[in-house]
Amino acid sequence: MLSLRAINQFYGSQHTLWNVDLDLPQGLCTGVVGLPGMGKTTLMNCITGALPVESGTIVWHEAGASPCNLLSMVAEQRSRLGIGYVPQDRRIFSQLTVEENLHIAMRATGMTDATAKFEVYDLFPLLYTLRKTRANGLLPDDQYQLALANALITRPRVLILDEPMHGAGHSYAQKLGQLLVRLSREWGMTVLLAEQQLSFIRRFADRFCMLYCGRNVAQGHVNALDDGLIAHWMSRDARR
Template sequence: MLSLRAVNHYYGTHHSLWNVDLELLPGECTCVTGLPGMGKTTLLNCIAGHLPVESGSILWHDAGKPARDLQGVSAEARMALGISYVPEDRRIFSRLTVEENLQLAMMAATGQPQAIPADIFDLFPELYGLRQRRGAELEEESLHQLSLARALVTRPRLLILDEPTRGIGHNMMQTLCAVIVRLNRELGLTVLLVEQRLSFIRHVADRFCLLHRGRNVAQGSVAQLDDKLLAHWMAP
């Protein structure tokens, strides 16, 4: 699906990612974790095409085709390949309705107007009754659902989520957990997320990548993300 090889990134003279290697396998859920300020969101933005990579490669694999290096490929073109990104701030258009937000996302991905797929409202039934509500009128949990729905209407092959549980309540967290598990394990969608809640990580993820000061210091199956490893790298 996607391979990162020795990826480096700088903010000016600040070296933010150091030779990061990461392998995303089709149909798996991978979690990037670590303390705040360790480069997690920077990594997601490099993969999504919102930040440039100084060196290294980000390779997109299509079955039966040569690997494609995404260096120089715009965020819009990456979306067309099947990479959909939900940032932490969600970036909903507050003056547009739920329906308009979803339709705009489909237009950006396909270049033409399309009907909203019915299965989107199967995943988020609450949004169906809010179709004509503007983003500015939505409660926080409905905004969260809309941000996920907007990413999914583009029919991505890789769904990227930045801190999806931040600022949400227990009920929404359970809904989110169920949606990710269904998308990943039942429908085969590849998922990459940044997350710090260990209980959530262990429930949804197959593999993990632990960043510390921009370096990938540990990775493997979620079963290997044990208390000893966490105490060593994530003690405040």
């Protein structure tokens, strides 16, 4: 679905991503892991178009169509192509109701099919109960569900989540993990998430990509994300 090759990115004179290669196969969940400050969020923002890429390619592959380099598209065009994004800060409209948030998300991509809203309510039945509630009146976990619903109502082909477990409780972790499995296996959705909770990645992801100082130092099937690899690259003292 997506192939990244030799991605380099800079913040001013600071080189933040170094020749990152990554494949995101259709219908699989890939977890990007690494200590804070290693480039996980930067990588997400490069894919969505929120940050410019200095060099490299991000190619969108779709059956029956020619490959397309996303670097020629702005963020809005990538969203319309089928990339959904839930950032760490959620970016919901706090003064609007759940239902109003969903309507805005649909209109932003030009959607008019009302059945998409009912599909989302099927995924998040609690949001249907709370559909007339303002977003700022929701519990934190429910606000994240709304952010997810805003992204999913556009029926993206690729769903990108930045630190979805940040501040989440154990019970919500189970619900989120089961949702990601359902999206990938039943909907055929490609999922990419940046996450520091390795137990979550090991349980629910199919593949992993490990970043260290902006470099992709390991990737593959999630079973290869073993204790030795983690100790080598994710201990603050291991690489000194």
